[in-house]
Amino acid sequence: MKIAMWSGPRNLSTAMMYAFGNRADFAVWDEPFYAPFLAATGLHHPMREAILSAHETDPHAVAARCSGPVPDGKKHFYMKHMPHHMIASFPLDWAKDCINIHLIRHPARVIASYGAKREEMTLADIGYPQQTALYDRIGGLVIDSADIRADPEKMLKKLCKNIGLDFDPAMLHWPAGPRKDDGIWAAHWYGAVHESTGFAGAEGPLPELAETQEKMLHLAMPHYEKLAAEKL
Template sequence: MKIAMWSGPRNLSTAMMYAFGNRPDFAIWDEPFYAPYLAATGIDHPMKSEIISAHETDPHSVARRCAGTIPDGKQHFYMKHMPHHMIAGVPRDWAKACINVHLIRHPARVIASYGAKRAQMGAADIGFEAQTRLYDMLGGIVIDSADIRANPAKILKKLCDTIGLPFDDAMLSWPAGPRKDDGIWAKHWYNAVHQSTGFAGPEGPLPDVSSDLLAAALPHYERLADRKLSA
């Protein structure tokens, strides 16, 4: 089984990768199209030069690995992807052979969290429109990070049941600290999840981030939220 997990930034995506990576039957891959995206766009991201130097930048090579043999002799493969990395010229056909899962989070929370790590952002940086385009192309299952945080065991078991994968309690906790499979960007973005040993609890009220960015992202979030697995 190959799972392509599509998620915008600051959206529980690394914790979900750790959850699947803590299973003995899964290999994981952290944002394989990040370096190709940076190399092609020239966009200024934290650690841009290091990312491009340390990771494969040819999207066709990355796509072949996505479609190829599952690494490390594992039975299953979990790939953490960001929709906005899939720019023009990046192959997508490989994803049709995957179970596609779309992880969503309310854009007000994404905007507030992303802004704490990178002051400048536009709609393309948080990927809501790109995610709905991918959903239209690939279909798949939608899960909301708020539901996972409220009851991780229930939602992860429901996801596993839906995709025909036995649930494993190992998904609910993991050792603190970095992982060998982390992208090099982990030292900038992953400090909170490196301190965690499981999913954080429910979040408080929505932050006040009233803006054109929120207004543009909200319809895309709401459209996918209407299709999510029920909590």
């Protein structure tokens, strides 16, 4: 089984990768198209040069690995992907052989969390339009991070059942600290999840946003609501 988990940033995506990576039967891959995306677009993200130096920048080479054998002699392969990394020139045929899952989170939470790490932000940076476009193109299942945090065992069991995978309790807890499969960008982005040993509890009220962020929220909400209507 190959799983392509699609989400924007600050969306429980790393915790989900750790959950699947903590299973003995899964290999995982952290945002394999991030370096090709940076190389192709020239965008200046945190740790840009380190990312380009440490990771494969050819999207065709990455796609070949996505469609190739499962690494490390494992039975299954979990790939953490971001829709906004998949620019038009990048191959996507490999995704037809994957179980495609779209992980969503309320935009107000994403905007507040992303803004705390990177002051300059556009709607494209948080990936909502790209995610709905990708869903329209390839389909798949939808799962909301809020539901996972509210009841991780229930939702992971539900997800596993829907994709024909046996649930493994190892998905609920993992060792604190960095993982060998982390992208090099983990040093900037993964501080909170490195301190965790499992999923955080249910989220509280939505955060208050600045005026400029409220405008972005207004643009992002229709994309979130479209996918939320399809969630497990």
